[in-house]
Amino acid sequence: MSPRGVVIEDLRERLFAAAERVVAGAGAAALTSRAITEEAGCAKGVLHAHFAGLDEFVADLVLHRFAITAASAGDLPSRxxxxxxxxxxxxxxxxxxxxxxxxxxxxxxxxxxxHRVREAWQAGAPGFTAIQDAVGDYLRAEQALGRVPRGLDADAIALALVGTLHHLLMTGPPEARPETRAQVERLITALVGTP
Incomplete structure (x- = not known):
């Protein structure tokens, strides 16, 4: 346990990782401020000293993870x-x-x-829309190179792929992930062929 008044390096990431471990181990119902700080090895009040409450913390965590994911997808057109x-x-x-x-x-x-996540996405925070835009930009770049047919609707394909990912993420149990990857690969082949 960190002593009171000691600066904790990378506190946000430490709390975020702790929250993810709590959810993975005991489910979403077990996620409390106390469970997070205990898992992170921090004083009980640390979370509330840096966030207005658990809802703000959860929203910031989701936005942070989506920002990382969108940044990874944003690299797609360069490939x-x-x-x-x-x-x-x-x-x-x-x-x-x-x-x-x-x-x-x-x-x-x-x-x-x-509500906070929705507002942030509407204000331009990276989320599913940023991922969809990256996929569309990538497909257009591949079209320009002649690697996918010019007749493909890049925006419709991007929407279909990201919409499917959203559906699978929200409805598929984690233990079904190998099957999920196979479903996604079949969808990609159906949408863009096999290049």
Whole structure:
């Protein structure tokens, strides 16, 4: 346990990682401020000293994880012309599906957290829309290189892929992930073929 008044390096990330472990181990119902700080090895009041409450914490955690995921997807257009198109799309899909569905679901079931996440996304915080935009930009770059047919609707494909990922993330149990990856790979092949 960290002594009171001692600065904790990377506190936000430490609390975020602790919350994810709590949810993964005991489920979303077990996520409390006390459970998070105990898991992180911090004083009980640390979370409330840095966040207005558990709802703000949960919203910030979800936004942070989506920002990391969107940044990874944002690199996708720079890969145009290299490797296999379907492999690049499958990699982005895997990154999205690594988000903890319990944690994302927790934000949805906490109205104040869900409202905060929605407002942040509407204001431009990276989320599903940023991932969708990256996929569309990537497909257009591949079209320009002649690696996918010019007739493909890049925006519709991006929407179909990201919409499917959203559905699988919110409804699929974590233990079904190998089957989920196979479903996504079949979808990608159906949408863009096999290049």
């Amino acid at each position: 145009a012309g290299t490797g296999a198109v379907r492999d690049h799309l499958a990699d982005v899909a895997s990154t999205v599906l690594r988000l903890d569905p319990g944690l994302v679901g927790l934000a949805v079931t906490r109205p104040a957290a869900a």
